[in-house]
Amino acid sequence: MAIHKKPTRGLTIVEKIISSHSGNELHRADITVATIDTAMATDGSGPLMIEYFKKMGGTHVFDPTRVLLIMDHYVPSPNDKVSRLQDIMRNFAAKGYGTIISLGEGICHQLLPEMGYIRPGHLVVGADSHSTTYGALNSLGVGIGSSDLAAAIISGALWFSVPETIKVNLSGHMKEGVGAKDLALYLVGIIGSSGANYCAIEFQGEEEELPLTIEGRMTVCNLMAETGAKCAIMPGDQRLQKFYKTIGLPDIKFVEADNNAVYCRMIEIELSRLEPMISCPHSVANVVPISNAVGTPIQMGLLGTCANGRIEDFAVALDVMGEKALASGFQLIIVPASRRIYTHMAENGMLAQFSNKGALILPPSCGPCCGSNAGTPSDGYNVISSANRNFIGRMGNTNSYIFLASPASVAAAAVTGYITDPRGVKL
């Protein structure tokens, strides 16, 4: 929908996207009904969404090809009860209400970008909090609950409040051994677990090219959910243009913020000054430089999830591990974020490398991140994970402790058996 009024003041990226989906020029704190482009539910949220849909008297959806029902939390199904819940989704799709993306295809937040469901300027709602990930591709991804999603697929629209925007300026480049996850954790640490509640977080680079890979941008936008943010959004650049081209979308137009857009807070990050970070139990915002935690014994590692389960992440981990074996007794779990990534890793030998080291390789899924799949730590275990949450009991045992870090830091701990600065391992 075009905006007919001439903008009266500068707009942020998010203000522009919500405006273009409501037909009015909107500013922060406005409340509007806006159309949606794509809606997504997982096997964690989909069955409940379908129950609300029925109770609402739903008889149609706005576009079944844009209602995605993704099975990623319970892969393969661990018991008969979960299998029946997944059947609820299959039956809903069979009635023409949506499109099933089945067990083993991968995690929703990897699949929507990978399969071309995300476009610049789109408004995407996902019944999963880490839907903020889609902002990496210059679109507006918002996490919502199951009843909101049911209402959204019936209406093709939903009500939104227009968030205030925090702007993060990135300058310089990260040093070797420091990755997008370290930037993400650093930001969660300084913003805090509710510091961006109801806000959008918009990123901008000093140079024309944002100094982050597309995978890294997805990691950063993913983690911004842990600040309470409604969404996180990256600008477009040549690297993103190239990404869209590789998935068959050569003609895209990015949404840019106006020069005189209004922000509620500015955060300046000099990337060259960043060091590896680690989030300690039991709050994601409990972030310290990894040097403060070095030496803590670790029994288990998780490499994967929607935060860090991509090729780049596994390549960095293998690079850090080199020829070294896993520390004695260390359990390393590998979960590629999608079947495409899994297949690629099979073809390029990465799976064999992990397997030869004694790692456990799980099918593309959320893995043990939220205790929904196999891979539960034992009592007293310290786990280092590339995931995005470390709450008590998150991985299924309230007597374990979860540290969140970059794939490089997970790999470093896997070969030493304790928290280790990854910059020292490769020497």
Next chain:
Amino acid sequence: MKLVGKARKVGDDINTDYIISSRRKRDTLDGKVLAQYLMEDLDTQFASTINPGDIIVAGKNFGCGSAMEIAALVVKEAGIVAVIAESFSRNFYRNGINNGIFLIVGDTSTIEGGHRIEIIADDKKFKVTDLTTGKIIACSDGLPKIMSRILQEGGLVNYMRNYGSFKPNRTNTK
């Protein structure tokens, strides 16, 4: 509308995994069944000592973490009618209202567990009184119009049944 209930005090950053753990919610959508596990990872006695009409009184960022709506549903099915918190995560704020739970942002620092709390709600504002101490609790204004309407309907299911759908109508719904 007037509600009176006993305060159940919890702390800051109560996330949805604490409200109901993933290992419980995977087996069923039945909020009544899951309600017996409410907050079990923080306090194994929490669920069994709730009386219908109790009010959760929380610190900052109640309902943070996952967007999973089962957390709001479980709070409701456990018999909790309202949550008063210093602040809410945006997902829980939407999910709670969508399930007809009164969510009030207020200064909860002086309320202790077991206090009797009175909530009087009209279209525009909430009035919260700690009946045990007689203190009036400072709280936010009422909800935005759209949320207030959803709450008045008893939740989003009834709203959708009565209004049919959300339509972008080129007017601001504030």
